[in-house]
Amino acid sequence: MKLNILIKRILFLVAVLGIWQLIFTLGILEEIIFPSPTSVGEALYNGFTRGDFVGALGASFKHLFIGLFMAIAFGTILGVILGKSKQADETAGMYLIAMQSIPSIVWVPLAIMLFGFSEFAVIFVVVLGGTFVMALNVRTAIQSVPPQFLRAAKTMGTSGFRMFFRVEVPSSVPYFMTGLRLAWAFSWRALMAGELLSNGPGLGYSLAYAQDYARMDQVVAIIVIIGVIGAFADQLVFSKLEKNVRSRWGLA
Amino acid sequence: MFLELNNVGKTFKDKEQGEFEVFSDIDLSIEKKEFVSLLGPSGCGKSTLLSMVAGLEHATTGSMSLEGHEIKQAGPDRGMVFQQASLFPWLNVKDNVMFPLKSTMSKKEAEERADHFLKMVHLSRFKKHYTYELSGGMQQRVAIARALAMDPKVLLMDEPFGALDEQTRHILHDELIKVWQETQKTILFVTHSIQEAIKLSDRIIVMGTRPGRIIADFNVDIPRPRSRSDERVIQFEDEVMNLLKGEINKVLKEELTNEIEYSY
Numbered sequence: 076m077k078l079n080i081l082i083k084r085i086l087f088l089v090a091v092l093g094i095w096q097l098i099f100t101l102g103i104l105e106e107i108i109f110p111s112p113t114s115v116g117e118a119l120y121n122g123f124t125r126g127d128f129v130g131a132l133g134a135s136f137k138h139l140f141i142g143l144f145m146a147i148a149f150g151t152i153l154g155v156i157l158g159k160s161k162q163a164d165e166t167a168g169m170y171l172i173a174m175q176s177i178p179s180i181v182w183v184p185l186a187i188m189l190f191g192f193s194e195f196a197v198i199f200v201v202v203l204g205g206t207f208v209m210a211l212n213v214r215t216a217i218q219s220v221p222p223q224f225l226r227a228a229k230t231m232g233t234s235g236f237r238m239f240f241r242v243e244v245p246s247s248v249p250y251f252m253t254g255l256r257l258a259w260a261f262s263w264r265a266l267m268a269g270e271l272l273s274n275g276p277g278l279g280y281s282l283a284y285a286q287d288y289a290r291m292d293q294v295v296a297i298i299v300i301i302g303v304i305g306a307f308a309d310q311l312v313f314s315k316l317e318k319n320v321r322s323r324w325g326l327a
Numbered sequence: 328m329f330l331e332l333n334n335v336g337k338t339f340k341d342k343e344q345g346e347f348e349v350f351s352d353i354d355l356s357i358e359k360k361e362f363v364s365l366l367g368p369s370g371c372g373k374s375t376l377l378s379m380v381a382g383l384e385h386a387t388t389g390s391m392s393l394e395g396h397e398i399k400q401a402g403p404d405r406g407m408v409f410q411q412a413s414l415f416p417w418l419n420v421k422d423n424v425m426f427p428l429k430s431t432m433s434k435k436e437a438e439e440r441a442d443h444f445l446k447m448v449h450l451s452r453f454k455k456h457y458t459y460e461l462s463g464g465m466q467q468r469v470a471i472a473r474a475l476a477m478d479p480k481v482l483l484m485d486e487p488f489g490a491l492d493e494q495t496r497h498i499l500h501d502e503l504i505k506v507w508q509e510t511q512k513t514i515l516f517v518t519h520s521i522q523e524a525i526k527l528s529d530r531i532i533v534m535g536t537r538p539g540r541i542i543a544d545f546n547v548d549i550p551r552p553r554s555r556s557d558e559r560v561i562q563f564e565d566e567v568m569n570l571l572k573g574e575i576n577k578v579l580k581e582e583l584t585n586e587i588e589y590s591y
Contacts (some may be wrong), residue, residue, distance in 0.1 A: 231427035
């Protein structure tokens with residue numbers, strides 16, 4: 076069954092590549108706007124062996140990790156405050172949803188005006204991309220601690236800080252994981268938006284650079300890299316983590 | 328008196344429906360080591376009363392005391408077992424049992440206690456398991472071990488076997504009696520099952536409804552183990568059933584008239 080799925084996926088990929096190659100061979104479109112799969116493969120190979128892509132990836136991951144780390148920290152603090160205090164939630168909760176609904180790319184001009192064409196600006200956009208979705212999920216997490224757990228803990232003499240750290244925090248872990256996965260996804264998108272308009276280095280910048288020099292093979296190659304990283308991080312790291320936690324917490 | 332309730336009453340305030348009196352003037356005293364069941368139809372307030380003894384709800388009127396100390400809030404001197412086991416899914420079985428012990432004793436001591444009580448409920452083999460790997464009956468046994476590990480003065484049980492299947496329930500009844508005899512704890516047990524109350528308790532407090540109140544207080548003088556086919560048990564069942572019939576009819580009638588009022 077598992078192998079079967081893998082075979083199907085590989086066959087599908089081969090078919091897509093075949094059709095792509097076919098269209099290329101027919102020569103309907105000019106090579107400059109429609110590169111062949113082999114030239115994209117070559118661009119990928121060269122990019123990695125010459126180190127251009129490696130450097131860009133390193134820079135992108137640096138921005139991402141700093142930004143995501145800050146987003147998780149701010150988002151968690153914000154979410155805990157809103158989750159614990161009804162007053163704070165009633166006052167500011169709605170604005171959090173408003174902030175979350177702003178597409179990250181909208182922050183780019185603001186970031187450039189504040190920090191210039193610097194890596195700071197990129198990180199700033201990444202932080203804004205991840206913070207609000209993290210905060211929303213942590214808020215939900217704190218608010219959905221089963222009352223039954225709190226009652227049981229109370230009868231065992233638990234209250235105050237101990238209640239928070241030994242019951243509410245661990246009970247929140249599944250939602251926290253969802254927050255983490257979404258924060259990653261939003262930050263990743265924000266990162267690309269920020270880097271596209273930055274002065275580099277970074278994967279997004281390399282993409283814009285390839286566009287400037289009309290290197291369609293490199294443009295497609297970088298899009299492939301971005302897609303692969305996104306899929307791997309989501310499927311192999313975050314979704315898996317979330318699923319494991321949910322089943323152990325008895326939610327799945 | 329060991330556990331004493333004086334004139335205890337509870338009124339819920341609701342914004343839409345105004346005040347709702349669950350019960351008032353409940354007087355009850357329970358002896359040490361007694362196994363007492365609170366039996367009554369749904370809506371009589373038996374679970375609310377138990378929650379008040381646990382300190383999870385406040386009494387609107389009256390006072391409660393345990394060994395002369397007034398009950399004001401929840402505390403580890405009263406262990407509680409809920410209908411849902413309420414074990415923490417992030418801890419394994421043993422850590423769940425150790426949860427209430429960690430702040431009051433050394434780790435080694437806590438571990439010994441947890442081991443002791445897990446053995447008592449026959450779950451030593453499942454120490455390292457997580458709650459999602461356990462059946463409902465096993466989860467309730469862990470919950471019982473967890474409550475006992477605190478060495479509470481009284482064990483409060485709120486329909487602990489209500490969600491289990493018939494067979495598991497019977498097994499757990501026998502286990503609970505053994506545990507009770509071994510630990511000599513005072514148990515206050517809430518149930519709506521007449522059979523369960525008769526099988527387990529020394530004493531049955533029967534509660535009526537609308538308004539909630541105590542309508543009878545029986546001593547069950549039948550030697551244990553009690554079989555369902557024992558004539559004395561059957562006789563007792565009939566007696567309590569007749570007593571409760573009127574109360575159950577009252578609830579049904581009220582619900583029916585409400586329904587009719589709504590449909591107009």
